[in-house]
Amino acid sequence: MMKLNNNHSYLMFRVRQEWYAIPVGAVIEVLHMLALNEVPEAGVLGMMTLRNRPVKVIDLRQLFGLSNPDYKLDTPIIAVNTNHGAIGLVVDEAEGVTQVKADEITVYDEEIIEGVFRFQGHMVFILKLAQLGMSRRTTT
Secondary structure (H helix, E strand, O other): OOOOOOEEEEEEEEEOOEEEEEEHHHEEEEEEOOOOEOOOOOOOOEEEEEOOEEEEEEEHHHHOOOOOOOOOOOOEEEEEEEOOEEEEEEOOEEEEEEEEEHHHOEEOOOOOEEEEEEEOOEEEEEEOHHHHHHOHHHOO
């Protein structure tokens, strides 16, 4: 069983009505929707250029099998580093950063979820960025 360290900082965000979190240390920046270059690859929304590097952009709503999303100019893209390179994650809302004590996190070892905690009455799922980065849907 995985043991988690003392305190963790997470960027929280929403996909539809569910809340998710990723380690702040992995976040490059939060952007708003921009023009993406299309790529003929299932599960990849497109490519963007971030700091002179090509970065794949995936829509977590599509990855989670949710209905087709509406994209607006203020739709957030969270650019993150993974073990397999940077990716952009399209979400519905970027909430902000929170500190979570290790004993408040329940290990939840699923394909792309590594843990869960409660925050202001919401269950928040911690994503496994390494899995998102190497997912067949997000690699060439």
